[in-house]
Every structure is written in C-alpha cells, then in structure tokens.
Amino acid sequence: MMTTAEADKDDCQKPSRREMRRRAMLDAANALFLEKGYGATSLTDIVKHSGGSLATLYELFGGKEGLFRSIVEEGCAEFFSFLNDMDAGQPSHDILRVVAQRFIEGVLADDGAFLRLVISEAGQFPEIGMAFYSAGPANAIRIIGNYLAGQSGRGTFEIDDTEAAADTFISMLLYDLQMRLLCRIPGKPTRRQIEKHVDHVVDTFLKLYAPSSHSTGPRQAPKAPGGSRKSRDVK
Amino acid sequence: MMTTAEADKDDCQKPSRREMRRRAMLDAANALFLEKGYGATSLTDIVKHSGGSLATLYELFGGKEGLFRSIVEEGCAEFFSFLNDMDAGQPSHDILRVVAQRFIEGVLADDGAFLRLVISEAGQFPEIGMAFYSAGPANAIRIIGNYLAGQSGRGTFEIDDTEAAADTFISMLLYDLQMRLLCRIPGKPTRRQIEKHVDHVVDTFLKLYAPSSHSTGPRQAPKAPGGSRKSRDVK
DNA sequence: GTCTATAAAAGGATAGAC
DNA sequence: GTCTATCCTTTTATAGAC
Structure with a gap:
C-alpha cells in the first residue's frame, strides 16, 4: 500500500481527485462557453456536464469569472x-x-x-x-x-x-x-x-x-478564367 | 390651439408619441448593447435610460430579441x-x-x-x-x-x-x-x-x-529605415 | 473536500389600473 | 396606449451535512 503522497510521486500524471474534477469542469465549461457564449452558459449547466457540484466549482475557481479566465488562459496557449x-x-x-x-x-x-x-x-x-x-x-x-x-x-x-x-x-x-x-x-x-x-x-x-524578375514563383498557374467560384454571396 | 391629430398632419416628421418612444428605446438599447453586450444589458436598464416602461417596450418590440433585431437591422444599413x-x-x-x-x-x-x-x-x-x-x-x-x-x-x-x-x-x-x-x-x-x-x-x-513598370505609384516614399514604429506589442 | 439544499438577487414577461 | 406593480423563472453564491 502507498500513501497518496507516495502515489503522487510514483505516478507522474498525478490524477488526484481534485485535478480530475478540475479538468472535467474546465472541459465542460470550455465546450459550453464556446458553443453558447459566456452569458448564455450557466454554472449549473456546466456542473451537469462535468459531474461534481456547484460548491466544488466555487472551491476550485472562485466563481464564473475565475473559471472563464482559466479557460481563456489555456485556450490561448493551445490555440x-x-x-x-x-x-x-x-x-x-x-x-x-x-x-x-x-x-x-x-x-x-x-x-x-x-x-x-x-x-x-x-x-x-x-x-x-x-x-x-x-x-x-x-x-x-x-x-x-x-x-x-x-x-x-x-x-x-x-x-x-x-x-x-x-x-x-x-x-x-x-x-x-x-x-x-x-x-x-x-x-x-x-x-x-x-x-x-x-x-x-x-x-x-x-x-x-521575390527578388525582381528572378521569377521565383514556381506556380504562376494560368488561371481558368471565370472558374474562380468563391461564392462570396450568402444567399 | 391644435388637436394632436392636427399637429401630426401639420408636422411632416410626424413625431407621434409612439414613434418618439420607439426612437428613444432604440437609441438607449443601441448604446447599452454596444457598450455592455446583449447578455449583460437588461430591459429594465434600457427603460431606465429611454423613459417609458417595460410594458411599452414589449408592446413595441415584442421582447428583448425583437428589440435586438431592430437594432442590428438599423445598424447594418447605417454602418x-x-x-x-x-x-x-x-x-x-x-x-x-x-x-x-x-x-x-x-x-x-x-x-x-x-x-x-x-x-x-x-x-x-x-x-x-x-x-x-x-x-x-x-x-x-x-x-x-x-x-x-x-x-x-x-x-x-x-x-x-x-x-x-x-x-x-x-x-x-x-x-x-x-x-x-x-x-x-x-x-x-x-x-x-x-x-x-x-x-x-x-x-x-x-x-x-498597376500596368507593368508603367510605375504609376506617385508615392513610393523612401521609408526612413527603422522609423516604422507600429508598436504591435501590447505591453 | 465533496455534496445537498437553499438563500438572495435579478431578469424577463404580464395583468390590470388609468 | 401607457404606466405600476407583480409573478415566475433562472442564476449566482453559500451554509451546513456527510
């Protein structure tokens, strides 16, 4: 048997309960914020998707703002x-x-x-x-x-x-x-x-x-005239 | 003395009470939505700035969504x-x-x-x-x-x-x-x-x-080297 | 530490008086 | 038609049990 401290040392990923909750909440919040926006997403909604409870969310992030800031911080780095x-x-x-x-x-x-x-x-x-x-x-x-x-x-x-x-x-x-x-x-x-x-x-x-007339462009492809359907129109 | 009906006929801009309320509410809502966003703006807040009352707002626009759509419609045309x-x-x-x-x-x-x-x-x-x-x-x-x-x-x-x-x-x-x-x-x-x-x-x-080498550019200003402080940095 | 239950507030929407 | 007063839902936030 190992104490939890020993387990922490042993397992580099350290999936402590706290950390797993944190991740689950971050992921749920991330998905919901991205989908519905900040204002339209409620904390109860997040908790419903992540598991855990409202109280734990407050314990971990201090509230909606804190959660949001964590999301954006992670998102910037990843993005x-x-x-x-x-x-x-x-x-x-x-x-x-x-x-x-x-x-x-x-x-x-x-x-x-x-x-x-x-x-x-x-x-x-x-x-x-x-x-x-x-x-x-x-x-x-x-x-x-x-x-x-x-x-x-x-x-x-x-x-x-x-x-x-x-x-x-x-x-x-x-x-x-x-x-x-x-x-x-x-x-x-x-x-x-x-x-x-x-x-x-x-x-x-x-x-x-490109250096002048050195003509570095290997792909000055002759464009098919009129074939450039980019459909900028919406309807 | 004129009746209000006569006044309406007289004045080509016909600032009927209804229309004035409408304008005031649109303007207030526009300002608040632009400043605080849709979700963070409350209808009571809008009414507080525009005068009139919540009930009138519902009478005129049907609710928050209708008001918002009116705003955006006007905004697009103007913008x-x-x-x-x-x-x-x-x-x-x-x-x-x-x-x-x-x-x-x-x-x-x-x-x-x-x-x-x-x-x-x-x-x-x-x-x-x-x-x-x-x-x-x-x-x-x-x-x-x-x-x-x-x-x-x-x-x-x-x-x-x-x-x-x-x-x-x-x-x-x-x-x-x-x-x-x-x-x-x-x-x-x-x-x-x-x-x-x-x-x-x-x-x-x-x-x-520009047609090749016709050199139409009247302002190929010789840039002062290093003087192009655009300050893309934030801090 | 984590959850259940609830407090406290605010917002959207409406009924009814004038 | 316009306003006052109020209802009901939702949401954030917390207190207290386990």
Whole structure:
C-alpha cells in the first residue's frame, strides 16, 4: 500500500481527485462557453456536464469569472501552439505554403468559436483580449517577420519592413475567411478551395517580395478564367 | 390651439408619441448593447435610460430579441452607408486612397463595437451574422471589385480576378486594425499613422496591379529605415 | 473536500389600473 | 396606449451535512 503522497510521486500524471474534477469542469465549461457564449452558459449547466457540484466549482475557481479566465488562459496557449513549430532553417519559400496551410487549419479547427468568445468578452474582461492578441496575431506577425528577415538576409526575399510584409501575408490569408467564420456564414471551404487560396496568397506575396524578375514563383498557374467560384454571396 | 391629430398632419416628421418612444428605446438599447453586450444589458436598464416602461417596450418590440433585431437591422444599413457613395467615374487611382481612408474612418468610428456585437450574438441569432456579412464585407468586395473591373477595362489596372484583388485590398487595409479593435487593444492610431498605413496599402496594391513598370505609384516614399514604429506589442 | 439544499438577487414577461 | 406593480423563472453564491 502507498500513501497518496507516495502515489503522487510514483505516478507522474498525478490524477488526484481534485485535478480530475478540475479538468472535467474546465472541459465542460470550455465546450459550453464556446458553443453558447459566456452569458448564455450557466454554472449549473456546466456542473451537469462535468459531474461534481456547484460548491466544488466555487472551491476550485472562485466563481464564473475565475473559471472563464482559466479557460481563456489555456485556450490561448493551445490555440497558438502551432506557431512555435516554425522552422526557420528551411531551404526555400515553399515553407510559406506550409505555414499558410497550418494557419488556415488552425483557424478552421474550431470554426472561430474561441476567437468569437474572446471578442465577445473582451469588453467585460479587458485583459483577455490583450492576452489573446499578444499570444496570437502579434506573436504570429513577429515570428513570420523574423523568418522573413532571416530569409531576406539570404536573398530569398527583398523586403525592407518585414513585419509589415508579415502583416500583409497574414491579412490576405485570413481576413475574409475569419470574417465569414465569425459571422457564422455556413459552409466550410473545401480542401481544394483552401489549397487554391493558399496558392493565390503565396503567389501574390512572391510577386511583391521575390527578388525582381528572378521569377521565383514556381506556380504562376494560368488561371481558368471565370472558374474562380468563391461564392462570396450568402444567399 | 391644435388637436394632436392636427399637429401630426401639420408636422411632416410626424413625431407621434409612439414613434418618439420607439426612437428613444432604440437609441438607449443601441448604446447599452454596444457598450455592455446583449447578455449583460437588461430591459429594465434600457427603460431606465429611454423613459417609458417595460410594458411599452414589449408592446413595441415584442421582447428583448425583437428589440435586438431592430437594432442590428438599423445598424447594418447605417454602418455601411458610406459604401454607396463610391463614385466609379473618378479619373485616377487616387480614389483608392479616398476609399481606404473612408473604410478606416468607418471602422474606427465606433471602436468596433457594432461588429463585436454582431459577432457575439451571431451564434444565438443565425440570420444576424449573415445579414451583416452581406451588407458589409461581401458588399464591399463586390463594389470595389466592380470598380476595379471598370478601371481594368480602361487600362488603369491589370487584374484578372477583380474580386480577389478587392479582397486583398480590404484585407491588407483592415485586418490588423480590426483585430486590435475587437480585442480591445487600447490606443487608437493617430491620423498620421492611418495616413501612412493607407499609403502603404495603396502602394502595395499598385505594385501588384498597376500596368507593368508603367510605375504609376506617385508615392513610393523612401521609408526612413527603422522609423516604422507600429508598436504591435501590447505591453 | 465533496455534496445537498437553499438563500438572495435579478431578469424577463404580464395583468390590470388609468 | 401607457404606466405600476407583480409573478415566475433562472442564476449566482453559500451554509451546513456527510
């Protein structure tokens, strides 16, 4: 027989009762907040899904606000984890396609639910929006900007303001897509459409910043005229 | 002395009591929803600001939802009214600067409060997000796309997919700005910064789509190196 | 520590007087 | 038609048993 303390030392994952409750409540709250929004989600609803009781929730998180802050904190870290995977040592600018693809996958993964939640409550919880922006957009621009700066030194690109270029890249890539998600326009883009968009953005970026007329763009695919059904219309 | 009926006929604006109440309630609700969000605003709070009473509110709007829908309907029409002012007959592409300026002014006008409100409640009120996207982003892309198509015919630009080009233009112009507003990053950009950004976007756009090497860009201003403090950092 | 039961408050909605 | 007063539900928050 082991004491619980010994068990804790033994098992690295330490699934203490407290920690399991905490996780279950965080997960339930996360799902419900993302689905219904902060205001429309009640604590009893969360407890109903997580198990445990209201009193325990208060014991662990201090209330609805505390629970919410924990959710967002975790969410920010997870949501942008893919940013840290960027390997700046890659040879060519094909890496731009890979990065773009990952960005879009990341954005599409939760249908914009997390971003919507942050935006919705940024008014009532001032630090939440700032934390998100720092961990997300600002971080992305810095990382991509740094990458571009490195490549710029090697002659892969000709860019004077690398962060502005990074901003341009991300903006072209995500603006309309994210806006549609946030507005809940139905219908996800197909893999084919995403690929096409990524190609278009990368090509445009290269047209802007590839060393002049060196014509680095390997895919200036001759576009089928009129075949670009993007269906921006809603109805 | 006039009866109220005569007064109504006399005054073309017909500020009937009913209509005045309606306006007052719409205005109060609008302000409160934009400030505190839909869920955090109570009907009693609205009535307290508008005058009148809860019962009248129900008589006029049927409840909180009806009131909210009325708000958003009005808001969409007003928010994008500036789009219809675009005069496609203008001579050069200096009009791009004017358009860009107006877009940014429009976006900054309410600090993103209206867009935030729409995004927040797009989940609970499905048609609201779609109405906004149609009246706003989709409409903007179509209008600018049409303008570009017209100019493209005259040789001002060389564009094959004019709507994609319009998307690029708007994305570069607004993405980071709107994201910062939505996340409540404090500190509005100064007029100087806005002007600089507009110039950068227009120059970039011309670099992409102006007839080759005709060098239409009148303002390829030599940037002071290192002077581009955009302060993307939050802290 | 975890749960049951309940307090306390607030919000949405309505009935009825004027 | 407009207001006052009130009902009923829901929600946050806590006290006390096990």
